[in-house]
Amino acid sequence: MEFRLLRQLLAVAIAGAGLMAAPTAASASAARIKDIVNIEGVRDNQLVGYGLVVGLNGTGDSLNNSPFTRQSLQAMLERLGVNTRGENMRTANVAAVMVTANLPAFSTQGSRLDVNVSALGDADSLQGGTLLVTPLLGADGEVYAIAQGSVLINGFKAAGDAATVVSGVPTTGRISAGGLIEREIGFTLGAQRTLRLALRNPDLTTARRIALAINDFIGVPTATPEDPATVRVHLPRGFNGNIVDLLTDIEQLVVETDQPARIVVDENSGIIVMGKDVRVSSVAVAQANLTVTIAESPEVVQPAPLSMGETAVVPRTDLTVEETSRNLAVVPESVTLQQLVDGLNALGISPRDLIAILQAIKATGALQAEIEVL
Template sequence: MTAVLLLQPFEVQAASARIKDIVNIEGVRENQLVGYGLVVGLNGTGDSLNNSPFTKQSLTAMLERLGVNTRGENMRTANVAAVMVTANLPAFASQGSRLDVNVAAIGDASSLQGGTLLVTPLLGADGEAYAIAQGSMTINGFSAKGDAASVVSGVPTTGRIASGGLIEREIGFVLGAQRTLRLSLRNPDLTTSRRVALAINDFIGTPCATPEDPTNIRITLPRNFNGNIVDLLTDVEQLVVQTDLPAKIVIDENSGIIVMGQDVRVSTVAVAQSNLTVTIAENPTVVQPNPLSQGQTAVQPSTTLNVNTVDSNLAVIPDSVTLQQLVDGLNALGIAPRDLIAILQAIKASGALQAEIEVL
């Protein structure tokens, strides 16, 4: 018997979004900072200096800068930990502004609770120091242990210092002085790139925006515009355009998650599924020896093996069905997500699926 999916028509509507929600502006970006420092004041939960030579060297160098000579001495403190400090420098952040920093241990410290980060320069990709970090940390976990048991909650070897970074150097980029710049689509697409340029040109009334590729739209300040590039961006970022994306199916085989785009289409194809179930049951029996035989009691294994094959009906998926119709039809077959992954890949292999499959 053949099961035919009865699918109802479904109207697909294009999604609309503001330009400011789908593009990044050239030059408006964060910069990542990183630094190496020391956390002090730990309650015996810091690095063991014998196992962490970098901590010992850093501690010795720091004390020498403060006028204390400890070279050649056997230090046994466990209240110091070497850490990596990271932060994001916001776009157009001014000198003297504050930023949050994250701290993570790199030695064998068991907890950073109660510690204080000493002055740590934060460097950019060019090797220049853009901020200085210092302060008391807050951590999201804790650890406690006794002689025979211990408990750890969260990650006590990472912490955060709110407003612990002080910006010392600014990024030399003045947005208002630019005469031309690029808008970069977060989801590259030729159609969307052209629509963004057309929307800007229609609003301004002059061809000031040009799509360069699926990602970038170059925008130039018109000569008769009353303002600078910031005024122009403020005017155009509220414009609404219809976004367009390629037909794609994203599959995560580890979790069984399947995400389909709205433009996924399937040509006429027949689908059948077979489930194989194997059941193994162990029923050991005890065998007693005959009287006066001087034998020993033994356990005789007994295994019951059942193999069940459940075949589903052959279902026909009509030509050019929409996403909603495809999902409704496959759900009507009672197909599990992991079985659906194999079915979609088989349909793609047959050439009947007009969509790209991306496996995470």
């Protein structure tokens, strides 16, 4: 078994070495510039607000347990000319909610946006509710949108005397086009003379390739890589157009991206994701499983005839320890990701055991990759 496993690993290593000797252009990872960068100033802005949802069928907040709902309801009624101060309010058709939304880039006044609604108190469901006028504030404290409308939820809750069924999350909902933009963000993209391109996955090599591709296309030094995450683009003199025209021309350029070798591990779920550039130096790997089996079979013992004894239960425990060991396997030097996976799979290793093996190989210094544990 040992020699057969070693022959399999050796065959895979030889085949992989042949593939490595003649890399092709198809193996490179290429993407458009618009898919790997964010443009400075072209971004969403997060909005948040506090409001009330009314019209619930007895599934709202209990006012005794949610004092903020009581205070908000009283303040709203007072603004409408109804004084309820000092009154004992028992309505269960109102729920306090947090309203969130993303203000898209370059949104104009009067346009619509979608808003999300989430219960803040102990409401059971927002089904059938209507959000009252709620100001949505930005990080600077200014009001940028107003939200109002019927709340649509994806879940439901049904309860009887002895059973309750809950599907999804009935305390969160969404109002499609429920937000009305009242204030615009003052940023004129076309008036800019220089902008930064922010790489979504920072890398020095990729940043330099982006700059070279832009300069080759324009024909003059226009882009400069400043760091692994930033490429600065200047509007060249004599260019027939503004910065928007320039960005439109260069965002379709295809660039071969590059990333450092990395292994991402989620120990809770046993998920392992490896990059294609992961390499392993020559190392020997062995793995053993320890199985402990405990079986309880209590035995009833009867007293002797005509004796004064009592019936008793005597515990009986069968404990078995089994250790399943696998032979030592040699992983050749500088194997590729496919070769490493094939070799470890040949050993019959589970994902959780593979996590421990990769961490052990990293500790020996034989793994040329970064391990990121989620």
